Amino acid sequence: MPSPDTLLELRDVDFGYAERLVLSGLNMRFRRGQVVAVMGGSGCGKTTVLRLIGGLVKARSGTIDFDGRDIGTLDRKGLYEVRRRMGMLFQFGALFTDLSVFENVAFPLREHADLPEPVLRDLVLMKLNAVGLRGARDLLPSEISGGMARRVALARAIALDPQVMMYDEPFAGLDPISLGITANLIRTLNAALGATTILVTHDVPESFAIADYVYFIANGHIAAEGTPDELRQTSDPAIRQFIDGAPDGPFRFHYPGAALADDFGLAASADRRLP
Numbered sequence: 001m002p003s004p005d006t007l008l009e010l011r012d013v014d015f016g017y018a019e020r021l022v023l024s025g026l027n028m029r030f031r032r033g034q035v036v037a038v039m040g041g042s043g044c045g046k047t048t049v050l051r052l053i054g055g056l057v058k059a060r061s062g063t064i065d066f067d068g069r070d071i072g073t074l075d076r077k078g079l080y081e082v083r084r085r086m087g088m089l090f091q092f093g094a095l096f097t098d099l100s101v102f103e104n105v106a107f108p109l110r111e112h113a114d115l116p117e118p119v120l121r122d123l124v125l126m127k128l129n130a131v132g133l134r135g136a137r138d139l140l141p142s143e144i145s146g147g148m149a150r151r152v153a154l155a156r157a158i159a160l161d162p163q164v165m166m167y168d169e170p171f172a173g174l175d176p177i178s179l180g181i182t183a184n185l186i187r188t189l190n191a192a193l194g195a196t197t198i199l200v201t202h203d204v205p206e207s208f209a210i211a212d213y214v215y216f217i218a219n220g221h222i223a224a225e226g227t228p229d230e231l232r233q234t235s236d237p238a239i240r241q242f243i244d245g246a247p248d249g250p251f252r253f254h255y256p257g258a259a260l261a262d263d264f265g266l267a268a269s270a271d272r273r274l275p
């Protein structure tokens with residue numbers, strides 16, 4: 001049984017595509033009210049963690065406990081119920097281009113809640129106010145900047161007051177000012193919603209600035225975990241490489257595959273050398 005302060009817990013989770021194991025023996029805990037960053041190199045399985053939590057893919061073994069329910073055992077109805085309590089903002093979460101900012105945020109409320117129009121209007125304006133865009137309600141996505149569009153997507157993701165908010169690379173493609181604004185918003189919205197936030201990102205400075213706890217995934221495992229302060233002190237070379245943004249280190253650049261010599265047919269001819 002998870003402790004009462006834990007909203008979500010992954011225990012001994014294995015997951016793979018076909019014969020390729022992506023995550024193995026994963027243990028992660030997301031405490032209520034916290035912002036937890038999930039970090040790691042490209043392709044290490046960060047998005048997969050979100051997909052597992054959202055029930056979009058199933059673990060091969062292990063449990064994903066969300067507020068006392070094991071996501072992996074839920075039927076369609078059960079999944080629908082738990083997903084309603086989750087907000088997801090996926091990479092470059094696109095807006096509906098033919099709908100105004102207001103209607104974009106109103107969309108999930110119209111889909112999932114049967115509200116009188118004045119109540120819906122107030123709710124949408126409150127969400128837009130929370131991201132600083134109440135005044136932009138009548139604009140179309142083509143009339144706002146990329147940073148503003150990200151904030152509208154954020155307002156839409158929180159429209160149904162989720163218990164857990166999941167962000168996949170929310171800082172991708174943002175200029176430094178929009179990036180700082182978005183990071184602060186993620187933190188303040190988490191507090192305003194009384195939610196738990198899972199933040200998948202490569203961005204070390206911004207996520208360390210707002211996260212309560214950080215997991216690093218490498219080679220399918222949790223390579224390190226701790227508070228940002230604890231991780232800043234680490235001497236683990238793989239984690240240091242990531243935190244310092246160093247191009248060389250234990251993290252692999254190459255996707256696993258055949259040896260270079262095999263692919264170029266050089267293995268059999270010992271006298272041939274690569275230039």
Ligand SMILES: Nc1ncnc2c1ncn2[C@@H]1O[C@H](COP(=O)(O)OP(=O)(O)OP(=O)(O)O)[C@@H](O)[C@H]1O
Nearest residue numbers: 017018022040041042043044045046047048049202
């Ligand atoms: N539908 C799929 N079929 C097969 N393999 C997949 C599929 N989706 C993802 N993968 C593989 O699973 C691994 C983990 O992918 P995932 O998207 O979780 O990585 P990530 O850490 O989020 O990467 P990035 O930071 O680059 O977005 C990758 O190596 C990827 O190639």
